[in-house]
Amino acid sequence: MTTTSRTENEIMDLERESYRRFQAGDLEGLTDLFADDVLLFNPGSELLRGKQHELAALQEASKVEGLEMSWEATEARISKSEDMAWAHGSIKVKTPDGHVQMEKYVTVWMKVDGQWKLVAQVRNSNG
Template sequence: MPTNHDPAWLEQLHETFVEALRSNDLAALGACYTENAVLLPPGQPMIAGREAVVGYWQKAERIQDLVFEATDTRALGTDALREAGNLLVTTRGQGRETFNVASKYISLWIKVDGVWKIDSTAWSRASAPGGGGGGRGRQGGGGGGGGGGGRRRQGGGGAGGGGRRQGGGAGRQGAGGAARQGGDDED
């Protein structure tokens, strides 16, 4: 059973998800979710059902990396876990530029036939204390304001507190508004 003192358990779940997304392995990606999974991306309609969720992530090609920092986990009995925290999303812009977007997320994990799966996830852009967007900047540059978790994967600065790197070069669950298709990476 996962606990607040077992971050390796969640890191492995995140890594499994990221590897499926990174390799565009739709079957493995679908296996990360429950049959009736729900995504609540910022500024978009609810996405319901495993097939629709997989379709959403299949279109998230602009996501380059995600860094999760689970700041609160709570076991809900023996077969459910609520996870909340900070997320740093690295996205590719229109050209070769990359941008970091600080977000916050909450996920519900459910054990199905002995395997932990994502049942629901909601996320939104984190704001700097006192308003303002914060937490965004070009990769490798200075800071992007002070808004919320994680650290930059490359270069200096950072978007806030000390997050943990969860794999490389791809997307991960809870990806700020960056997974939206077309236009800017704003929420």
């Protein structure tokens, strides 16, 4: 049996908070959780550096009538030094035509000036 540390719970809470902000349409607030120079590895895209790329993509996606996206972290792990962590989970994207695409993701978090910031996000389509 594994036990979940307080810090692992913090990361899971941040993952849930990111989704809550997205659902509320608070895209600026969502990207406030990101480091300024976050690395984004999105399916079918070149490597992007900088939270402005994620903000722009989310703003464009929010304009698409009928597009639905949800995600949920399933696990978080913390480094022994408690200044770096990662989480993984699943993403569901439903397009306006009803097509559903499932993805997996990994996020990497680091302490930046005493606050957890997302420093890398890797997404991979299931098919």
